Amino acid sequence: MLSERIERILPLVQKPGRYTGGELNSIVKDKEKIDIRYAFCFPDTYEVGMSHLGIKILYSLVNEREDAWCERVFAPWVDMEEKMRENGILLYGLESGDPIKDFDLIGFTLQYEMSYSNVLNMLDLAGLPIYARDRKDLAPIVVAGGPCVCNAEPMADFFDIMLPGEGEEVTNDLIDLLKIHKAKGSTKQEFLLEAAKIKGVYVPSLYDIEYNEDNTVKAIKPLATAPERVEKRIVSDLDKVYFPETFIVPSVEIIHDRTVAEIFRGCIRGCRFCQAGYIYRPIREKTAETVNRDCKRICDSTGYDEVSLCSLSTSDYTELEPLLNKLLDWTVEDRVNIALPSLRADNFSRELSERLASVRRSGLTFAPEAGSQRMRDVINKNLTEEEILSAARKAFDAGWTSVKLYFMLGLPTETDEDIVAIAQLAQKVVDEFYRNPNKPKGKGVNVSISVAPFVPKPFTPFQWEGQNSKEELLRKQQLVISSLTSRKISLTRHNTDMSFLEGVFARGDRRLSAVIEAAWKRGCKLDGWDECFRLDDWMASFDDCGIDPTFYAGRERSLDEILPWDHLDYGVTKNHLIREYSKAHNNETTPHCREKCSGCGANKINGGECDALRKSSACQKGQG
Amino acid sequence: MRCVRVVLAKKGRAKYTSHLDMQRCMMRAVRRAGIDLWYTEGFNPHPYVTFALPLPLGVESDGEPVDIRLEGDISNSEVKRKLNPVLPEGIEVVRVENAVSKPGDIAFAKYNIVIYGFEGAKEKILSALASGNLPAEKTGKSGRHKVTKQVNIAEMMGDYSVEENGEFVEIDIVLAAGSTKNASPFLLLDALSTVIGESIEYKNITRKGILLANLEKF
Numbered sequence: 001m002l003s004e005r006i007e008r009i010l011p012l013v014q015k016p017g018r019y020t021g022g023e024l025n026s027i028v029k030d031k032e033k034i035d036i037r038y039a040f041c042f043p044d045t046y047e048v049g050m051s052h053l054g055i056k057i058l059y060s061l062v063n064e065r066e067d068a069w070c071e072r073v074f075a076p077w078v079d080m081e082e083k084m085r086e087n088g089i090l091l092y093g094l095e096s097g098d099p100i101k102d103f104d105l106i107g108f109t110l111q112y113e114m115s116y117s118n119v120l121n122m123l124d125l126a127g128l129p130i131y132a133r134d135r136k137d138l139a140p141i142v143v144a145g146g147p148c149v150c151n152a153e154p155m156a157d158f159f160d161i162m163l164p165g166e167g168e169e170v171t172n173d174l175i176d177l178l179k180i181h182k183a184k185g186s187t188k189q190e191f192l193l194e195a196a197k198i199k200g201v202y203v204p205s206l207y208d209i210e211y212n213e214d215n216t217v218k219a220i221k222p223l224a225t226a227p228e229r230v231e232k233r234i235v236s237d238l239d240k241v242y243f244p245e246t247f248i249v250p251s252v253e254i255i256h257d258r259t260v261a262e263i264f265r266g267c268i269r270g271c272r273f274c275q276a277g278y279i280y281r282p283i284r285e286k287t288a289e290t291v292n293r294d295c296k297r298i299c300d301s302t303g304y305d306e307v308s309l310c311s312l313s314t315s316d317y318t319e320l321e322p323l324l325n326k327l328l329d330w331t332v333e334d335r336v337n338i339a340l341p342s343l344r345a346d347n348f349s350r351e352l353s354e355r356l357a358s359v360r361r362s363g364l365t366f367a368p369e370a371g372s373q374r375m376r377d378v379i380n381k382n383l384t385e386e387e388i389l390s391a392a393r394k395a396f397d398a399g400w401t402s403v404k405l406y407f408m409l410g411l412p413t414e415t416d417e418d419i420v421a422i423a424q425l426a427q428k429v430v431d432e433f434y435r436n437p438n439k440p441k442g443k444g445v446n447v448s449i450s451v452a453p454f455v456p457k458p459f460t461p462f463q464w465e466g467q468n469s470k471e472e473l474l475r476k477q478q479l480v481i482s483s484l485t486s487r488k489i490s491l492t493r494h495n496t497d498m499s500f501l502e503g504v505f506a507r508g509d510r511r512l513s514a515v516i517e518a519a520w521k522r523g524c525k526l527d528g529w530d531e532c533f534r535l536d537d538w539m540a541s542f543d544d545c546g547i548d549p550t551f552y553a554g555r556e557r558s559l560d561e562i563l564p565w566d567h568l569d570y571g572v573t574k575n576h577l578i579r580e581y582s583k584a585h586n587n588e589t590t591p592h593c594r595e596k597c598s599g600c601g602a603n604k605i606n607g608g609e610c611d612a613l614r615k616s617s618a619c620q621k622g623q624g
Numbered sequence: 625m626r627c628v629r630v631v632l633a634k635k636g637r638a639k640y641t642s643h644l645d646m647q648r649c650m651m652r653a654v655r656r657a658g659i660d661l662w663y664t665e666g667f668n669p670h671p672y673v674t675f676a677l678p679l680p681l682g683v684e685s686d687g688e689p690v691d692i693r694l695e696g697d698i699s700n701s702e703v704k705r706k707l708n709p710v711l712p713e714g715i716e717v718v719r720v721e722n723a724v725s726k727p728g729d730i731a732f733a734k735y736n737i738v739i740y741g742f743e744g745a746k747e748k749i750l751s752a753l754a755s756g757n758l759p760a761e762k763t764g765k766s767g768r769h770k771v772t773k774q775v776n777i778a779e780m781m782g783d784y785s786v787e788e789n790g791e792f793v794e795i796d797i798v799l800a801a802g803s804t805k806n807a808s809p810f811l812l813l814d815a816l817s818t819v820i821g822e823s824i825e826y827k828n829i830t831r832k833g834i835l836l837a838n839l840e841k842f
Contacts, residue, residue: 002637010640011682011826017645022637024712249652251641251712257648303652303710334655335663 002097009083017252018046019080021094024249025301027063027070028095035067035179039093039100039140041108043118044528046074050248051256053310054109054146058167060244068175071095071103072248075118075526076125084125091126101127104139104178107171108159110148113505114498114528116155119144120520123158130517132160132205138188141178149202150232150279151458151565154505154512156204160188161195163202164568165232166265168242170200196225200233207567209510215551217509217562231569234605238265238284243294246301258306258339259298261291263323266602267312268593268612271369272380272584273408275457276312278577279570281602282610283593288323295327299336307331308339315340315347316592318611324355341365345391346383353398364395367406371421378413378584382592385425392429396436402446403429409476410454410468412584419476422451423483430488450492451480453499457506458565459572461580466556467503470496497535501527503553509564512552514545571602625662627672627693628703629723634685638714643678649712650690657706660695676727676842677801677834680808683735685831689842691723731837732782733801735809738792738827745793748820749786753778753797758815777815780807782839792827801834 002010002020010016031037040059042049049055055072062070071093076084084091090099100106106126108119120130123142129135132142144152145163152162163170174195181191196203206226210218222228235241243262250257266283267276295307307327311317324338331338338356345366353364368388370376376383395403407422426449433445453473456465468476473496481491505512518541526532542549557563559578566574576599583590590598593612603610630650634641641649650673654661663669672693679685694703700720707717739745752758758777763770782798799807809829817824834842 008825015642016682017640017642020637020640022713249649249712251638251649252645253648301656303655305651305655335661335669 005087005089006092006097009080009087009089012083013080014077015252017250018074019076019094020251021072021097023251025246026072026095026248027059029063029069031069031096031098033066034069035182036069036105036175037093037098037103038062038068038070038105038107038175039073039103040070041073041100041106041119041122042075043108043110043115043122044075044526045077046250046252047254049074050250050254052109052111053260053262054167056244056247056260057242058107058171059248060246061168061242062171062175064242065172065175067179069095071100073100073122075122078526078532081121081125091122099127101140104141104182105143105175106140107143107145109146110144110152110155111146112528113148113502114533116505116516117520117524117527119155119158120516121525124520130158130520132158135160136188138178138182138186138191141188141191143174147276147279148506150275150568150570151507153204153510153564154508154516156510157513159204160192161201161203163200163233164230164570165200166234168235170198170233173198174201193225196227199231202230202568204510209564211509211511216557217564217566220562220564220567222567229567229569231605232279232571234265234282234571235284236606236609238262239286239290243290245294245297247298247304249302249304256308257304258308259295259302259304259336260308260310261294261298262286263291263309263311263314263317263320264611265311266610266612268316269313269382270380270580270590270592270598270600272378272461272580273369273411273454273457274312275460278459278572278600280312281571281600282606283612284606285318285611288319288326291323292326296330299334305335306337306339308341310341312342313344314342315344324352328355344383346387348391348394350394350398353395353400364400364402365404365406366391368425369406369408370411370418371407371423371425372418374587375411375414375418375421377587377589379408379411380580380584380589382589385428388425389428389432392432393436396433396445397438399440401433401440401443402448405429405447405449407449407451408454409451409480410473412454412462412465414476416479419479420483422449422480423485423489426489427485430486433488445488446490447488448490448492449480450494451477452494453496455499455503455506458563459570459577461577461584463507463563463577464557464559464561464581467500467553469550469554470500473499495530495533498527498533500549500553501535501538504549505552507564508552511545511547515541515547518544569605571600571605573601576600625693625695626697627691627723628700629676629721630690630692630703630707631687631718631721632685632690633716633718634679634688634714635716636684636714638712639682639684641712641715642681643675646675646679646688646690647673649715650692653707653710653712654692654694656710659698659703659706662693662695674727677730677733679831680810680829683809683829683831687718687833688831689727689834691727725836725842728803729836730802730834730842731800732798732835732839734796734798734832734835736830736832737795737797737809737813738789738829739795739813740825740827741788741791741793742822742824745822746786746788748822749793749795749816752816752819753781753784753786755819758812758819760811760815760818762811775807775811777807777812780805781812796832798835798839 208221264285522537661671676689780800784797
């Protein structure tokens with residue numbers, strides 16, 4: 001329930017429904033009967049955070065426990081923050097309206113680097129010191145999870161614990177341990193020393209980092225109970241992993257307001273720029289039966305009329321066909337639309353597209369990522385031009401009149417020729433439309449291309465590469481524009497300043513904590529929002545701290561440099577990444593995991609199991 | 625296909641659900657209830673869920689009529705029985721009736737406005753309401769452009785009463801409503817603030833009912 005003080009400021013802010021709680025299926029418990037109160041914080045606005053699948057899973061998972069209560073917390077928009085500060089209202093959990101500083105656990109999910117300043121702002125709004133070392137008590141323990149944790153060293157000083165890998169099991173382990181230590185009256189340090197022994201728990205304060213004179217890392221030394229390398233935690237049997245039976249139905253519109261079901265984790269493709277493709281390995285699939293059951297259950301209990309299947313590459317799901325059959329059995333009658341994001345151009349079929357359009361037709365997006373074949377080989381996209389054009393042909397034939405194509409700029413070894421090829425490929429797609437004898441009369445085609453700056457990320461074969469400077473990227477963007485040959489092609493560009501900062505933090509080290517603090521003190525927050533992002537203040541903060549950001553973004557690393565994330569183990573071995581790096585520089589491709597296992601090493605985390613291996617050998621047996 | 629008029633009470637936190645979000649909310653509720661929605665037959669089929677008179681964000685209501693087109697011949701009482709258990713906190717079906725009068729016939733709405741009291745509040749408000757002059761600035765659209773126009777709320781109101789209630793003051797008032805002439809309670813509060821020279825803060829506003837031109841219930 002909301003206090004009168006909160007109620008009084010709600011009429012004064014935009015979209016107050018974001019701050020009230022009380023949505024359908026949200027969970028309210030009797031706090032007197034709870035041992036551990038958990039604030040799940042998404043460091044961005046309600047509309048963004050509520051669209052995220054991870055928060056839905058962990059929220060329900062924790063609330064399954066009788067001894068714990070998980071509440072949701074989001075970053076307030078600028079107007080709400082101002083009113084909260086004016087009226088001395090501390091950041092509160094949406095379910096209870098209670099200040100989260102009195103909770104036992106505060107968990108942030110770090111989905112993208114541009115949300116880092118929001119974490120500091122939210123801790124401060126909660127009335128807590130931003131630095132972990134200044135929070136002396138056992139509660140609250142501030143934890144981070146999410147993909148950025150694979151190198152959240154720039155945020156390491158703000159968190160007590162980080163959780164590399166998947167959260168479903170380790171969250172419960174952590175709650176169990178905290179419950180014991182809370183009952184015992186342990187100190188925070190006693191708890192952290194024990195927590196560091198749990199697999200998949202990383203306690204940043206238990207590592208000592210030494211630097212060389214050239215500012216590179218000299219050594220990463222574990223202290224006390226901390227392991228030399230923290231191995232990420234995964235769920236072994238994805239088919240049996242906890243999945244919510246229902247979702248909270250927001251009262252205000254959010255970005256992805258629909259049923260989402262995960263079909264598999266990991267990716268067989270090995271695109272060399274893609275962090276997700278490496279850090280979520282090994283491949284683990286859910287069965288079609290489980291996914292179908294989850295979708296039906298959630299649609300029935302929420303009233304959602306759209307289902308989205310979630311994975312890194314939907315068409316690589318081995319049970320896609322049976323799953324669609326099962327889904328279409330009820331979705332057509334219930335008027336539920338099926339969205340398949342992340343389809344690959346090389347296995348897009350007309351039949352698939354038509355079946356999906358049986359309720360409502362949604363947009364169609366392909367990601368060639370690069371314009372020339374050479375460039376696509378470097379990034380190991382394993383997609384030929386003919387495959388892209390054939391997908392476009394099939395789509396136009398099935399009645400689509402617009403397609404989206406995603407590209408990247410600033411990839412390693414990129415030349416101007418590769419960039420001009422982006423415009424050429426878009427033109428060829430336009431030509432396919434006019435070549436189609438069945439094209440709808442009186443309708444033109446719209447090919448919308450999006451070019452995003454490439455940002456090198458940890459745990460990818462490109463983790464050693466230099467990132468293009470802003471000037472270089474702007475020049476390349478202009479080159480794409482001047483190469484466009486048709487008004488049927490529309491272009492979306494990305495903010496190069498944001499990509500630059502993203503690049504700095506993606507491969508940054510702990511010395512950047514001071515910069516993030518300085519920028520936040522200058523008022524930086526909601527940096528992922530164009531209307532709030534202020535590069536000048538960030539650059540001034542680097543200056544204040546005497547740190548050169550290009551050291552982190554633009555610099556090419558040598559293969560033997562100690563990287564700030566070398567003490568984290570995401571399964572894929574450094575040797576594999578080096579092999580892929582060398583192949584990239586020789587324009588060589590690596591076949592996908594079902595064609596041939598490339599020995600990335602990720603299966604060792606899963607006791608040697610990988611569904612890519614299992615399913616491919618099963619296929620071969622079937623053929624034999 | 626048949627059209628039912630569902631009359632909803634909207635209380636507490638639910639008052640922060642906007643008009644558009646309420647439409648989405650009702651569509652989902654009907655689906656959860658397992659009631660068959662009727663869909664338009666065009667290229668992009670959509671259900672028909674229409675609120676008779678948008679309720680301003682932040683205002684509670686004792687009865688908001690929403691017209692919903694359904695398949696089959698489900699009874700009004702069945703609709704109420706099935707909907708109530710699946711509605712979010714604060715939203716409740718008061719009754720379900722046949723849609724007789726048209727939303728275009730709406731002329732007035734009755735509000736209860738609770739404000740924080742101030743020195744001589746009751747008398748000042750009563751005399752302002754009786755003055756016949758309550759100027760307010762109304763923002764609207766003319767084509768694509770935003771325009772503001774001056775209106776006199778005194779010409780857009782009916783019966784009223786003002787009562788002191790502890791630290792609060794309660795205003796019960798009938799205001800013009802509908803697509804041609806509409807005065808929101810917030811506009812009235814703005815006008816009162818200007819005329820009295822006091823910044824008026826409200827605690828709660830409730831729409832008590834929607835009326836036809838002859839002041840009969842919609």
